[in-house]
Amino acid sequence: MPLLIGLILVVVAWTVIRAIAPDRPWFAFVPVALAGAALLALFYPALATVEFWAGLIGFVAILSALLVVIHPNPMMSVLFLILNLFCVALFYLMLQAEFLAALQIIVYAGAIMVLFLFVVMLLNLKAEEGLRIGTGPQRWGALGLGLLFSGMLFWAIQNRGRLAYFAPESTGGGFGTAREVAGLLFTRHVFAFEAASILLVAAMVGAVVLAKRRLG
Amino acid sequence: MDPVLTRVLLESAVKIGLLFAIIMTTVAYMSLVERRVSAWIQDRMGPNRVGPWGLFQPLADGIKFLFKEDIRPPHAHRALYLLAPMLVFVPALVTTSIVPFGPPVRLFGYDVRLQVADVDNGILVVLAFASMGVYGIALAGWASRNKYSMMGGIRSASQLISYELALGLSIVGVLMGAGSLRLDDIVRHQMAHGWNVFWQFPGFIIFMTAAFAETNRLPFDLPEAESELVAGYHTEYSGLRFSMFYMAEYANMFTACCVAATLFFGGYHVPGLDRLGLPSGLAATVQVAAFAVKVGFFLFVYVWVRWTIPRFRYDQLMNLGWKVLLPVALLHLGWVGFIVLKGWI
Numbered sequence: 001m002p003l004l005i006g007l008i009l010v011v012v013a014w015t016v017i018r019a020i021a022p023d024r025p026w027f028a029f030v031p032v033a034l035a036g037a038a039l040l041a042l043f044y045p046a047l048a049t050v051e052f053w054a055g056l057i058g059f060v061a062i063l064s065a066l067l068v069v070i071h072p073n074p075m076m077s078v079l080f081l082i083l084n085l086f087c088v089a090l091f092y093l094m095l096q097a098e099f100l101a102a103l104q105i106i107v108y109a110g111a112i113m114v115l116f117l118f119v120v121m122l123l124n125l126k127a128e129e130g131l132r133i134g135t136g137p138q139r140w141g142a143l144g145l146g147l148l149f150s151g152m153l154f155w156a157i158q159n160r161g162r163l164a165y166f167a168p169e170s171t172g173g174g175f176g177t178a179r180e181v182a183g184l185l186f187t188r189h190v191f192a193f194e195a196a197s198i199l200l201v202a203a204m205v206g207a208v209v210l211a212k213r214r215l216g
Numbered sequence: 217m218d219p220v221l222t223r224v225l226l227e228s229a230v231k232i233g234l235l236f237a238i239i240m241t242t243v244a245y246m247s248l249v250e251r252r253v254s255a256w257i258q259d260r261m262g263p264n265r266v267g268p269w270g271l272f273q274p275l276a277d278g279i280k281f282l283f284k285e286d287i288r289p290p291h292a293h294r295a296l297y298l299l300a301p302m303l304v305f306v307p308a309l310v311t312t313s314i315v316p317f318g319p320p321v322r323l324f325g326y327d328v329r330l331q332v333a334d335v336d337n338g339i340l341v342v343l344a345f346a347s348m349g350v351y352g353i354a355l356a357g358w359a360s361r362n363k364y365s366m367m368g369g370i371r372s373a374s375q376l377i378s379y380e381l382a383l384g385l386s387i388v389g390v391l392m393g394a395g396s397l398r399l400d401d402i403v404r405h406q407m408a409h410g411w412n413v414f415w416q417f418p419g420f421i422i423f424m425t426a427a428f429a430e431t432n433r434l435p436f437d438l439p440e441a442e443s444e445l446v447a448g449y450h451t452e453y454s455g456l457r458f459s460m461f462y463m464a465e466y467a468n469m470f471t472a473c474c475v476a477a478t479l480f481f482g483g484y485h486v487p488g489l490d491r492l493g494l495p496s497g498l499a500a501t502v503q504v505a506a507f508a509v510k511v512g513f514f515l516f517v518y519v520w521v522r523w524t525i526p527r528f529r530y531d532q533l534m535n536l537g538w539k540v541l542l543p544v545a546l547l548h549l550g551w552v553g554f555i556v557l558k559g560w561i
Contacts, residue, residue, distance in 0.1 A: 048218070048221060075293075075296070075358065076296075079296075079351075079355075082351070098335070098336055098337050099336075099337055099340070102337045102340035102341060102343075102344055103340070105344040105347075105348075106340065106343055106344045106347060109344075109347075109348070110343075110344060110347030110348065111347065111377075111380075114347070114350055114351075114354075114373060114376075114377060115377075117351065117354055117355075117373070118354075118370070118373050118374070121354065121357075121358050121366070121369065121370060121373075122370070177336065178336075178337060178340075178397055
């Protein structure tokens, strides 16, 4: 824990010094590098614990999720979203769900975000002036929903012992492997699987028809 | 610290260092091989002045790259402009870590696998990091704030998306045969049932074509087509940053060749080797050498194709990807399903 908190403080200090003296990058870099190295030397056994990595990845995940929303440049928002998706994939890895982690990177960070990037590049959006977090009902609605969601999360974490669903023992031995997922997908959930694929084909045909009509 | 953990960390560190050295040496010498072979194909001499047969040319090139001015266009997006070459380079290095270079061997009293990471979902890791490479190229094009670079970046993104499908489908055939996503299992399956290239020849051709497109090599190098786009996405880059794009291209080639050899040419398998009854150390050496020969052959094919086939037009590229490779790959999957059901492989 001290290592994690120390590293976070170092990052904060770096940001602050960069903001005060933006034209001298080494001004912030030298003390921060020294402090980071000292922390690692003092608390190196913490590097082998799960808590440290979970905390570090969680911190990066939250920071990148925040930056997706508040960064003025849409291109940077897309990149921070990719970073965030990577953090989620790392969480899956820590929970031994390797297959899910690989799919997370292939499908979300790989395929979907490329399309996001593509659209932002083609639209050539300019960096907006200052923050733009909606106005009026959008801002208050977002705030309310965010509070509601974090309340639910806290409740779930506090009661995690009583809910059988969250217990790690409720999953079998081969949980999360490709074999297990494929087995369930093609036996128990085959109807939902086929229905989803038909839905996707319909959406694809619809998109092509709409695009072609506009082309004339 | 825990002795087991220490051993694992130490072993991984040594393997990572070795693999990095192998990749960088291959990359450096591929640049020389490419120039010498292209010269040979075009009936020229090629670089032959630095050292015997020009063998020190990569060193000279490296020094030149180091001492060139690092130009940063004033209108470029600074952070992304500096980040983009690294984003191209890192995925190219990571993917090689799951390729098995030889059978498990006993070294210093430990069983050591000749691969950095023995991942259960190995082939998915290949696909995941293959799809990461596009970000670096697209960002390099966008962050340069140059029309040519931008065109190169967009072309690259659409090309990679189009050919990823064919690449994935050609790999699915291999997975259906082996029944596993682990590369070592795929190699073992080929030892027992014959190399995949004989059973799945169309799959192999589709894989190689898509791999050429994924690595942006001729005849698919539209993102950097000199005659249309100056140099495409890396027009504005110079010095070491330019050389990172260059090295990433060769590292990607190396990875694609390793994966092709593993999936379709039996990996480190040498037919009939176990019948000779060699001592295990010698047998393992022969197998690693066989893998190196297979990869070397594929690398040569890469160079050979580059200097033989001219560049596609953009519509031809898209037609080939969507209207030829994709349907053929789907038909091929039907054939693989048939032979798997028949129990032939």
